[in-house]
Amino acid sequence: MEKALSQMSKEEKLQALADYLPCRHERQYVLRYILALRHDDMEQVAWFESFGQSVYRVMLNISTYERGKLFGYADKQFDEHGWIKGMLPIVENIALDDFNVIRIGQSVNGLYAVTVSWATSNAGGGSYPSVWDEPMADYKEAVLCGIRMLEQQYAKVSSKETSRVMAGLRNLKGRYTGPQQLALF
Structure with missing residues (x-):
């Protein structure tokens, strides 16, 4: 050593x-x-x-x-192994199913980072939101970015889950970008 x-x-x-x-x-x-x-x-x-x-x-x-x-971090926070912590706390997991998840992390200054985990019958991958991801100021934009990331992954592969996941992504996109019913009190 x-x-x-x-x-x-x-x-x-x-x-x-x-x-x-x-x-x-x-x-x-x-x-x-x-x-x-x-x-x-x-x-x-x-x-x-x-x-x-x-x-x-x-x-x-x-x-x-x-x-x-x-992302607004000014101090050195080391983990138990001597590495600086770069992971962001997750504010929401948007799960299409057990294997396809959009993770939204938020830093101390309010910026968001988004990552996805995905899996087909043949391949998969994923990560956890960190300071190395692209910072986004808007939550809605972070969700849409996660949807686009999953769409890009499934556009590359052909599997029996593709059509089901793409339909779920369309529903999710409609929920976050479509018109919202407002209630008056």
């Missing part, structure tokens, strides 16, 4: 950063960390190292932290 960043020398940290292969959006964080080390900016180095014990964990946690700011 490799040493924790906080136990490494400056040269070892620079070598660990040189060995790390960042994705495109992580490159800016790697560069800032390298510059902080080269300029002996201990405050900035401590900020980076507060995100984890390895370069990999630091970069993924910083990425999640920065993306979470878009």
Whole structure:
């Protein structure tokens, strides 16, 4: 097991950063960390190292932290394994059946994120709303986005459930976009 960043020398940290292969959006964080080390900016180095014990964990946690700011999260909330929590609380599960569900998550600043879980007799998939999903300001738009996501999944496959699910999606779309009866009191 490799040493924790906080136990490494400056040269070892620079070598660990040189060995790390960042994705495109992580490159800016790697560069800032390298510059902080080269300029002996201990405050900035401590900020980076507060995100984890390895370069990999630091970069993924910083990425999640920065993306979470878009959803109104300003503090670092780590789970029991040392990862920053990026999942949003679910405000509604819209289930067409046991296997086809639209999940609407809402962040602290009121933005919504939508994901779907789907399953046919041959394939399936799904996820949980998180800061990595596209933010939406309107609840109704989030529901319609979820309906479109399920429609796109079922347009790709041919199964015996397709017509039943598509009919359910049409009913759901009518419920959320159709005219509503208002009651006067």
